[in-house]
Amino acid sequence: DVKVTQSSRYLVKRTGEKVFLECVQDMDHENMFWYRQDPGLGLRLIYFSYDVKMKEKGDIPEGYSVSREKKERFSLILESASTNQTSMYLCASSVTGHSNQPQHFGDGTRLSIL
């Protein structure tokens, strides 16, 4: 079974802090993704990566950055956290080239910025 592990289920930080959310997958997947989920808006893509050290902006990248130094690990960074970044964050991974293969998700991190 594919395992995608997010470092924290719940996280509380203060405005202005630098926040790191970590994600690790164990299936050698090429693609990794970071989403945020807000009520009524579904999942919105922040950033994704299709290879080590490669990254692409998603639909809502402002205020975020990412890092992928190793294939299995994809980090989301909030450079200076703000209250409007309070949300549920979901990491996912998938293989490349098989269009019928789903993305596999971690359990999510509920982040509160005070």
Next chain:
Amino acid sequence: AQKITQTQPGMFVQEKEAVTLDCTYDTSDPSYGLFWYKQPSSGEMIFLIYQGSYDQQNATEGRYSLNFQKARKSANLVISASQLGDSAMYFCAMREPKAAGNKLTFGGGTRVLVKP
């Protein structure tokens, strides 16, 4: 423009009855894939079912089936014989082949509550 639309924000269903969750999509590409995920209150996203645009048959997986109407651009999820454990958020998502990294676009979700 919204690519994936789920018009039902929430719905109740009686245990053991069937429920249909609506999903319409918008794409100009003839080749695409549609996915449904379930998200229980615990938060994890569980993949349920996939339908490819060229698939001849509607997809089925156990109690889940897809009512795929290509001309109408709809891919409704049908859950038969609802169980209490089916209470969750359900998301429809689309993958377009031109999208880099096999990324998905998600709808806003439908919350289902199964009543005993």
